[in-house]
Amino acid sequence: xxxxxxxxxxxxxxxxxxxxxxxxxxxxxxxxxxxxxxxxxxxxxxxxxxxxxxxxxxxxxxxxxxxxxxxxxxxxxxxxxxxxxxxxxxxxxxxxxxxxxxxxxxxxxxxxxxxxxxxxxxxxxxxxxxxxxxxxxxxxxxxxxxxxxxxxxxxxxxxxxxxxxxxxxxxxxxxxxxxxxxxxxxxxxxxxxxxxxxxxxxxxxxxxxxxxxxxxxxxxxxxx
Numbered sequence: 001x002x003x004x005x006x007x008x009x010x011x012x013x014x015x016x017x018x019x020x021x022x023x024x025x026x027x028x029x030x031x032x033x034x035x036x037x038x039x040x041x042x043x044x045x046x047x048x049x050x051x052x053x054x055x056x057x058x059x060x061x062x063x064x065x066x067x068x069x070x071x072x073x074x075x076x077x078x079x080x081x082x083x084x085x086x087x088x089x090x091x092x093x094x095x096x097x098x099x100x101x102x103x104x105x106x107x108x109x110x111x112x113x114x115x116x117x118x119x120x121x122x123x124x125x126x127x128x129x130x131x132x133x134x135x136x137x138x139x140x141x142x143x144x145x146x147x148x149x150x151x152x153x154x155x156x157x158x159x160x161x162x163x164x165x166x167x168x169x170x171x172x173x174x175x176x177x178x179x180x181x182x183x184x185x186x187x188x189x190x191x192x193x194x195x196x197x198x199x200x201x202x203x204x205x206x207x208x209x210x211x212x213x214x215x216x217x218x219x220x221x222x223x224x
Contacts, residue, residue, distance in 0.1 A: 005214070008207040010060030014041055015200040017063045022193045025184050033086075033104030034182040035068040036189070073104075073183040075175055082108045082116075084140045085178040086158065090169035093157040095123040095130065102159065102166075107179055110138060116146070126154030140176045 018039045028034040042064040075085045084106040086092075091102035101122070108124055111117040114134035116124045123130040126146065136148035144156035158172035 004210045005207060007060050008203040008210065010062060011203045012200055012207070014061045014063055015196050015203070018196050019193060019200070021066065022189050022196065025189050026186060026193075029182050029184040029186050029189075031105070031182050032107055033073065033180045034184065035070065035073075035104065036182070036184045038067050038069055039063055040065040040067070069183060071183045073181040075178045075180055077178050079177050080179075081137075081139045081177060082110070083177060083179045084108070084144075084156075085175040085180040086172065087175045088169070088173040090158040090160045090172055093125040093159055094118055095125055097122075100125075104180055106174075110134075125157045127157060128154055131156075140174065142174050142176060144172050144174050 021037045021039050025036040028036075040063070041061055043061060070089070072086075072088075075087070086104055086106065091104055092106060094101045094103055103118070105118070107119050108116055109119065110133060111121060114132050116126075116131040116133060116138070118124060125131070131146055131154045133146065133148040133153055137150075138153075139147045139150075140156070141147065144158055146153045146155065156172070156174075158169045158174075159166050160169050161167075
């Protein structure tokens with residue numbers, strides 16, 4: 001009886017996590033460069049066992065990994081020389097107050113101090129660090145090279161996760177004057193959310209039924 005309670009309860013907890021991930025995907029369906037998150041589940045091994053002198057519980061369910069879907073989003077031409085989309089793997093490198101951040105959102109601007117920034121005001125990094133074109137006219141080449149008044153200034157850092165950690169993408173493929181959209185498909189996410197709710201409700205009903213059965217069994221034992 002307790003085995004069934006355990007299995008249903010862990011499945012419900014796992015589904016709550018999946019619902020939170022799906023809700024976040026939907027909230028970012030319009031965020032440039034956003035990659036939807038994927039949830040992976042695994043079966044818990046039985047707890048206890050002969051060596052522990054306890055009765056083993058039925059295997060349950062747990063979330064093992066949260067990973068980003070690397071499928072690229074659709075590219076949208078904007079004509080803005082400071083907007084650039086990655087036409088392949090990789091991430092731009094941004095310096096924030098809390099450290100380095102990796103993003104596929106290539107919507108940049110020249111800030112009040114003449115520094116190349118994200119829309120939220122964080123520094124976009126090149127090979128030599130923050131890029132400061134000042135008041136000069138800026139264009140970005142297909143390999144990430146930045147030109148200020150037609151002269152090479154720096155090259156955008158584009159990195160990816162490799163076998164031993166973060167490594168540069170060489171050479172990166174960029175689409176100047178474009179911006180990558182999110183790869184979230186709202187219809188697919190809503191369908192997954194509905195399916196997840198049904199799984200959660202099924203486990204909830206099973207849990208309630210087992211709880212009532214356990215309560216009756218306990219009452220019967222008490223009367224003996």
